[in-house]
């Protein structure tokens with residue numbers, strides 16, 4: 001990925017003797033003892049803190065995919081696979097997309113897994129994509145990233161120190177955006193720089209295979225993905241960073257094929273969502289110009305050669321691209337053609353709602369938003385469309401309880417807290433609005449911004465009990481910030 005160039009530029013300064021952590025981490029909770037980190041193991045808590053700090057910056061990276069159709073799909077795919085891990089995970093897996101045509105996937109500390117759009121597009125079935133996600137989850141479960149970081153090599157040490165310096169600036173609220181993005185790039189490069197051992201790769205294959213099979217995906221997807229990656233790296237037809245960092249060997253392929261032979265055949269799962277996610281990923285990574293033209297050409301070909309969900313998804317991709325270049329009439333036409341295929345999809349409804357709004361078809365947008373939410377009560381994109389519709393209809397009194405329920409439903413999705421804050425502000429509840437915004441910042445790992453929001457709430461509040469409650473929250477968050485800061489300080493070594 002582009003981070004590679006960036007990292008190589010910094011390679012003299014950074015390389016990978018990451019996180020050297022200290023036995024003191026096994027102490028009870030609380031402020032850890034002082035002194036530079038040393039020793040072998042990176043504790044799961046510390047790994048998560050580091051991962052949160054990296055992701056706080058990663059979410060602001062322009063390549064970070066914000067499309068809810070893709071995000072929710074990837075995260076749920078990861079969680080479905082993780083449930084079948086034979087090795088217990090220390091934290092919930094969070095999978096996100098990166099808009100990058102390089103075929104790659106990477107694991108960050110703390111259970112965060114990035115999947116490039118290039119990989120989503122290269123996969124020819126959901127099982128193929130799931131096989132790579134499962135392999136990365138296996139690296140996380142086996143704590144390969146954490147262990148790699150604690151191995152001492154000169155290069156990783158310097159890299160870590162630099163990374164941590166930037167993360168500390170972020171914690172203090174003083175990092176600028178460019179710096180944050182660079183830091184995220186370095187972090188994303190870490191697992192590649194580590195270059196896991198052959199044994200670690202074999203372990204990840206074995207555990208990943210069982211996850212794939214346990215979650216009901218066709219295990220042949222793993223062998224097919226292997227062959228595809230080997231083939232594309234041989235032909236050099238597309239940038240394939242994955243093959244560089246996860247060396248593909250005949251042995252690994254043979255191991256997978258042997259496992260498949262000894263696995264009894266069964267009925268496998270394949271969601272229609274995969275095709276829609278893939279189409280959206282293809283359009284998003286093209287970013288206009290000639291790349292977009294060739295994506296559209298491929299989608300046109302798929303429309304005539306495919307059937308069922310992949311055909312409907314190809315029309316959806318064409319509509320998605322038309323909407324991006326603001327050609328509302330073409331978007332509408334492709335959506336109609338998609339619907340004629342007869343495949344139902346939340347992605348189709350969500351895009352149709354957007355197109356109706358863009359066309360000024362207010363009543364149609366509103367009616368479809370209501371119907372779609374009744375039909376897809378577990379879809380975040382549709383929930384977001386419905387909130388937007390409520391607000392556009394001036395139904396603030398309904399939007400607020402709706403958002404509160406969605407926060408109960410998806411406690412880890414930051415966007416709903418942000419929307420709740422905006423709605424409360426409109427309803428002249430500035431204290432509650434800032435409390436909601438503080439929750440948003442906590443979820444994205446921006447603790448110092450959360451403290452700011454709570455302090456503003458504290459100074460706006462005239463209620464004694466509310467003030468006392470806010471004081472407690474502010475004190476707790478400051479302690480957590482200080483604890484994180486001290487943990488990170490040790491890595492500066």
Ligand SMILES: [Zn+2]
Nearest residue numbers: 196201204246
């Ligand atoms: Zn690997």
